[in-house]
Amino acid sequence: MCIANRIGPPVEGENFYGREKELRSANRLLDSGHSLLLSAPRRIGKSSLAKRVIDDKQLQGWKCVYIDLEQTTTEEGFLRLVIEHFSQNQIWKQIADGMAQGIKALLDRIQKVSIGSIGIDLAKPEYQEDLYTTLFEALRHDEDCFIVVDELTLFLGSLLKSENGEKKVSFILNWLRSLRQVRGTKVRWLFCGSVGLKNFTSSLNLSYTINDLTDFSLDELTAEEAHGLLTGLCKGGGVDMSADMVEYALEKLFWNIPYFIQILFAKLSDNCNGSPVSKTDIDQAYNELCSESYLNTWSERLVEYRDMERPARRILKALSADKAGIDRDGLLNILMTGQDAAKAEETDHLLSHVLEMLENDGYLLRKGSVRTFRSPLLRDYWYGKFVQ
Amino acid sequence: MASSFNNTLILNQAAFSAILQQLERGWKGETGQSHLIVGEHGSGRTTLLMRLYHEMLSNSNLQVVWFDGRKVFSSETIVKSISSKRTVVFLDDIQYYLQRTSSEQQYYLRGILSAKDGPILIATAPVVPSQLTSYGAAFYDAFRITYLKSLSSEELRSIVGESEPRFNRGCRLMKFLPKTIRAAIMVRDIMKRSHSSADDVRLLKESVSSLYRTRFDALPSQQQRILIALAGETEGLKLSGIREKTGQSASAISPYLTQMIENGIITRDSTSQRGGAYRISDLLLELWLQ
Numbered sequence: 001m002c003i004a005n006r007i008g009p010p011v012e013g014e015n016f017y018g019r020e021k022e023l024r025s026a027n028r029l030l031d032s033g034h035s036l037l038l039s040a041p042r043r044i045g046k047s048s049l050a051k052r053v054i055d056d057k058q059l060q061g062w063k064c065v066y067i068d069l070e071q072t073t074t075e076e077g078f079l080r081l082v083i084e085h086f087s088q089n090q091i092w093k094q095i096a097d098g099m100a101q102g103i104k105a106l107l108d109r110i111q112k113v114s115i116g117s118i119g120i121d122l123a124k125p126e127y128q129e130d131l132y133t134t135l136f137e138a139l140r141h142d143e144d145c146f147i148v149v150d151e152l153t154l155f156l157g158s159l160l161k162s163e164n165g166e167k168k169v170s171f172i173l174n175w176l177r178s179l180r181q182v183r184g185t186k187v188r189w190l191f192c193g194s195v196g197l198k199n200f201t202s203s204l205n206l207s208y209t210i211n212d213l214t215d216f217s218l219d220e221l222t223a224e225e226a227h228g229l230l231t232g233l234c235k236g237g238g239v240d241m242s243a244d245m246v247e248y249a250l251e252k253l254f255w256n257i258p259y260f261i262q263i264l265f266a267k268l269s270d271n272c273n274g275s276p277v278s279k280t281d282i283d284q285a286y287n288e289l290c291s292e293s294y295l296n297t298w299s300e301r302l303v304e305y306r307d308m309e310r311p312a313r314r315i316l317k318a319l320s321a322d323k324a325g326i327d328r329d330g331l332l333n334i335l336m337t338g339q340d341a342a343k344a345e346e347t348d349h350l351l352s353h354v355l356e357m358l359e360n361d362g363y364l365l366r367k368g369s370v371r372t373f374r375s376p377l378l379r380d381y382w383y384g385k386f387v388q
Numbered sequence: 389m390a391s392s393f394n395n396t397l398i399l400n401q402a403a404f405s406a407i408l409q410q411l412e413r414g415w416k417g418e419t420g421q422s423h424l425i426v427g428e429h430g431s432g433r434t435t436l437l438m439r440l441y442h443e444m445l446s447n448s449n450l451q452v453v454w455f456d457g458r459k460v461f462s463s464e465t466i467v468k469s470i471s472s473k474r475t476v477v478f479l480d481d482i483q484y485y486l487q488r489t490s491s492e493q494q495y496y497l498r499g500i501l502s503a504k505d506g507p508i509l510i511a512t513a514p515v516v517p518s519q520l521t522s523y524g525a526a527f528y529d530a531f532r533i534t535y536l537k538s539l540s541s542e543e544l545r546s547i548v549g550e551s552e553p554r555f556n557r558g559c560r561l562m563k564f565l566p567k568t569i570r571a572a573i574m575v576r577d578i579m580k581r582s583h584s585s586a587d588d589v590r591l592l593k594e595s596v597s598s599l600y601r602t603r604f605d606a607l608p609s610q611q612q613r614i615l616i617a618l619a620g621e622t623e624g625l626k627l628s629g630i631r632e633k634t635g636q637s638a639s640a641i642s643p644y645l646t647q648m649i650e651n652g653i654i655t656r657d658s659t660s661q662r663g664g665a666y667r668i669s670d671l672l673l674e675l676w677l678q
Contacts, residue, residue: 321523330521333533337516341426342567344535387523 003232005269007262007294010047012055017232017258018225019049022218026053029214030146030188035180037213038192041362041374042298043259044218046192050148053190062144065089069155075168078155082135091145092138132175141185149176153193153200157304166204173201173209180212189213196360219257226256233265241268241277249282255362255375263294264377290380298363298378299385311335311354313386316363316373320382325370331355399543399569400427400436403534407510408443410532411476420474420508422501424482426516427536430570433512434480436536440510441478450474457481457511461488463497470500475507482511486519486527494519494526501530538567547572548579561588564672593676600676610636610644611653615668619677624657624665 004015011017026049029036040046047068054064065085072078086092156169180189191197191213201207221229227246234241241249249268253260267285268277289295302309318334319326326334328351335347355371358364365374373379407423415421427433444452451473455466457480466477466485479485486494501509509531516533519525539562547569548558558575565571578591604612617633618625627645631638645666648654653673657664668674 318521318523326529329533330529333516334521336426336533336535337518337521339515340428341431341515341535342428342538344426345537 001228001232002236003229004236005233005262005265007259007266010051011045011258012048012051016048016052017229018221019045019052019218020225021222022049022216023052023056026190026216027056029216030057030190033188034214035189035212036191036216037197037210038190038216038218039196039198039360040192040218041257041360042301043257044220044362045258046218047150048258049218050150050190050192054146054148057144057146060144062146063089063091063140064145065091065147066150067148068150070151072155073158074162075159075172078159078172079131079135086139091140091147132171136175136179139179139182139187141182141187143186145187146190147187148190148192151193152191153197154304156200157306160204169204170206170209173206177209177212190216196357199357199360221256221258221261223250223256226250226261229258230261230265233262237265237269239265239269239272239277240275245277245279245282248279252282252286253375253377255377257362257375260375260377263289286377286380289377290384295378295381298381301361305354305357308350308354308357311350312358315351315354315358315371316382317386319364319371319373320379321387323372323379325367325372327369328355328371331371399539399546400432400536403536404436404439407440407534411440411444411508411510415474415505415508417504419502419504419506422509422531423511424516424520424531424533425510425512425536426533427512427514428566428568429514430566430568431536431538432569433514433536435569437478437480437510437512444476444478450476452476453478455479457484460485463489463493466497467500470507474505477507477509479509479511481513483513483515483517486517491526498526498530539569539572543569544572548576554579557585557588560585561592564592564675589675592672596672596676600673603673604677607653608644610641611648614641614644614648614654614666615673615677618654618666618668619674621667624667626665630666 001017003017006015026036030053038046038050051066054066057064067081067085069078069081072081156172159165159168159172162168176189179185179187191210197210198207201210220226227243227250230241230246230249231243233239234246249264250256250261253264264282264285267288268281271281271285271288302312305312314334315331318331332344332348332351335351336344339347355364359366359371362374363378364371373382403425407425410421410423425433425436427436441452441454444450451471453469453475455469455477460466460479463485466479469475469477500506511531520527520529520531520533522528541559544558544562545555548554557579558572561575561578562571565575574595575592578588578595582588582591604615607615613634613636614630617630621629625633627638627642630636630641630645634641645654645656649656652669654666655669656666668677
């Protein structure tokens with residue numbers, strides 16, 4: 001099988017490979033009425049999987065929507081995306097169905113406005129409530145519908161920083177929950193994002209707004225799928241790589257998520273001179289990846305940790321230097337460096353949170369009594385960028 | 389909770405017992421485990437170290453040596469004290485030694501400590517030195533660190549007095565002070581001299597006046613201006629409030645605010661929220677300013 005290498009955007013169609021078990025599981029859960037929460041580490045293929053599930057559901061005749069909230073940081077932007085996408089996919093009730101004039105007027109007005117200029121005045125709380133109520137009432141619940149909301153946490157994190165941010169975040173989460181709670185609804189949702197929605201809502205005491213969602217996890221590819229992906233990429237890219245070399249490359253990556261396989265392949269392909277790929281080629285490609293910008297997103301996204309960004313960086317920096325890993329006491333001592341001893345208990349508590357977030361986001365792994373980087377590639381990148 | 393030690397009130401019993409247990413283990417035929425006791429000034433770390441030292445003196449199988457870190461300028465000072473007998477080195481305020489010596493010197497000492505049946509080092513420091521947690525540093529991961537906790541309510545009561553009125557008076561004064569043994573002893577002494585609760589606060593201010601005056605006088609006038617503006621503002625002040633009270637523009641005071649945060653003189657509410665309020669970090673300084 002030939003696979004084209006598409007790095008960055010979600011992979012679609014024939015270039016989507018593997019994840020058979022996850023697809024079966026997701027479809028089964030959706031068919032039985034569950035809405036899903038997919039939190040998984042960065043670049044693991046969440047959006048690609050979501051789009052593949054959309055393909056499956058469309059074949060079943062469902063109406064499907066994919067909304068990427070990474071495009072917006074404001075409430076107005078959120079509403080615009082929701083309204084536009086729902087309109088395009090006919091998720092709203094038929095306008096001709098004797099709807100209230102207000103709803104028709106609203107949707108007409110929104111549809112006339114060009115992108116970038118929405119003109120919704122959310123300054124008045126009563127108008128805001130009316131608007132959300134209107135949208136709630138306009139949503140169809142009598143047809144099978146699958147709505148994917150990608151990067152919800154990222155969007156809410158930005159919203160939180162705005163004036164009355166916490167109130168806005170709470171309102172939107174409660175509103176989304178209310179849409180899911182409609183009796184007999186045939187609308188199923190999938191919320192996916194690289195930043196943990198659970199961590200986020202928990203920190204704001206809003207866990208109840210998502211406790212109806214079923215957890216759905218995604219991790220590295222199976223050994224067979226990883227092998228198949230890299231082999232397919234080689235065939236698609238005209239790179240001569242034996243099964244042994246595929247194995248060597250995958251062992252070197254250790255944590256075989258599609259993105260890491262893709263970028264390693266891209267580097268091999270760039271360096272390829274027509275000869276069969278050797279261990280030296282793989283080592284060279286790996287080393288080049290560690291010093292380039294492909295992995296910058298892992299650093300940039302730490303800003304979403306807010307107050308925990310700084311301790312997270314200190315931990316990652318220390319772990320990138322110590323390949324053997326560091327135990328919890330050692331990590332506490334690192335965070336306590338230069339701090340008043342009286343802060344030990346508070347820092348220990350903070351450490352628990354930070355480690356949980358870093359493990360959930362795929363940075364770290366617990367191995368016995370120590371924590372280490374989950375991916376040697378990420379560790380070596382981190383060391384090169386922040387320590388050396 | 390508190391036990392007497394040469395007529396001095398000593399706490400930190402849990403830390404004492406934990407480290408003593410480790411020392412009594414012997415470490416025969418092994419590399420000894422070095423310990424670091426970390427506690428803020430006045431938390432009793434030197435006293436704890438001294439207790440351990442006196443406890444080890446009674447062990448005839450050991451040679452026990454004491455160093456005041458302020459007087460240690462090289463690894464050689466420590467190394468030459470080590471004899472053929474297993475040596476336990478007590479080094480108070482190890483940060484002086486770490487700041488003054490090169491990494492070669494530190495590696496040299498580490499090498500000696502790493503030998504089987506080599507000396508054991510028990511040290512104190514006010515904070516965890518970066519030389520112990522930086523990968524590649526000589527003493528990276530060399531110490532088991534014990535953190536001395538803040539003074540508990542029970543411990544405070546045992547120092548200032550068991551009665552409720554005395555304890556409450558003590559708590560009121562401790563609000564302005566770090567939760568340390570030394571601070572509690574100072575509170576006890578103030579209460580001895582004082583005639584009333586109101587008098588307590590006056591005497592507290594008096595006792596720190598010359599220290600804070602020296603610190604205040606050393607600050608640039610713009611920082612003094614900011615501190616005066618913030619003193620007594622229980623909710624803190626946002627930048628706009630500071631501008632209003634000081635009559636200074638944002639560009640005139642912002643650099644000083646940044647510097648004061650870096651130096652720990654003031655804090656700012658969560659940086660993720662726009663318009664966070666600034667406050668004076670040291671409540672006693674704030675009291676003195678009012």
